[in-house]
Amino acid sequence: MKRNYYITKNCELKRKDNTIYLEYNDGRKPIPINDIESIYLFGEITLNTKAINFLCQNGITVHFFNYYGFYTGSLYPKETLLSGYLIVNQVQNYLDLDKRLTISKELIRTASHNILKNVKYYKKRIDELTDKVYRIEKEAENIENAKSISELMGCEGRIRSIYYSTFDEIMGSKFEFKTRVMNPPDNEMNALISFGNSLCYTAVLSEIYRTQLNPTISYLHEPGERRFSLALDISEVFKPILTDRVLFKLVNEKIIDKNDFDETLNFCYLKEDGRRKFIKEFDDKLATTINYPPLNRKVSYRTLIRLECYKLVKHILGISQYKGLKMWW
């Protein structure tokens, strides 16, 4: 089973034969190339072209994060799984507004379903959430009537803001949240969400790489909004499933606390220790398996992301209608 490698300590990343070595001041750690799914680089890591070429040849995506733990970009090896036929159809589904809306609506429908699932889970214990559930459900009705992508995005934005307003209740105001601020995050909760969402985005991107989908052609998000905007699209489905669930756990079980953050004048970020805790939970989540009836098999959450890509492939090729992964568990 291949693994994600998260490198949080400063080191040098080198290639020797078929092995990647992490060289620290006080020793080195080998990683066989065949064990690597993707690499996440936090902290200050030196790597040379020899290592980069080797990683690229083996189709390993490398994700970069800056000193503050903010995602900065990915090394996306030259694609080997190309299908001109699929790309032409991927573009065509973008150009035709009806087709674009069909995919986008299903993405938002699925995201809202998963959001509601999270809120309803906590509603059992927290009465105040009843009204929020109602408001999300009401707002979700507008998805069907949206005539444009911007209308759909507006609707998604409102659902998300009601959703985020439940966070203080769900997490018993351990950290005060108020409103979502992204660039840069202004408080602990925003720092956690930003960090989690970049982990989700990069996980999706790595899975897209395993398919013939072109990551720059997207539907809900405008292509080029970020370089790999299709990963943003698919992340909508998985943020509630991965990021938020991990986050609730980390806060509610007090795994992460105030000391894990560094707050400077205007923004807030997770310190190395905090990042490591988040990464651990997130990676455990990706590796967790659940029973997936359509395949009649147990699959990991990471595989669920790939299956979502496959469903999109089939939709784009006109083989079968895309039905998003709606949490049933």
Place this chain on the structure above:
Amino acid sequence: MEILTNEVKITGVKINYFFYCKRQLWFFTHHINMESNSIDVEIGKEVHEEYFNRNKKEIAIDEIIAVDFVDNNGIIHETKKGKKLDRGDKYQILYYIYYLQNKGVKNSKAVVHFPLYNKKEELELQDNDIRVLKNAFKEITEIEKSDKPIEVQKMSKCNRCSYYELCFS
């Protein structure tokens, strides 16, 4: 030669997939390939390398056929890690014989080696096989030109197929 006048190039792998599953063939001809990270492929590679490392490895002819080697008598040699040939494997090899015969190689036949089971099997091209192959060429061309694959049907071999997750997701 008949098979070369088609606009669709018939490769050995396509023949193999055609007999394995026509849906798989459609995916394959539209370049929807699965990552070959399965252990099966790895084992296959190793068996092949161990068994043939003294001989010339993998020869390719006209980018159509790729066989382990052809000896001086025009006999094709192939290795398989399994116990027996499935229909796809068998017709893939028969197609190679057909192809070589059409290139003027007389009395061509094939020997399939099963090194893990210490046995081999000989294949010769019968008239009936040629009919089956010719029909396959026609159908493969149609599948490759169609814009959709056949509907998915659950078969027992689906469980072992590398397209399983794509088909049933």
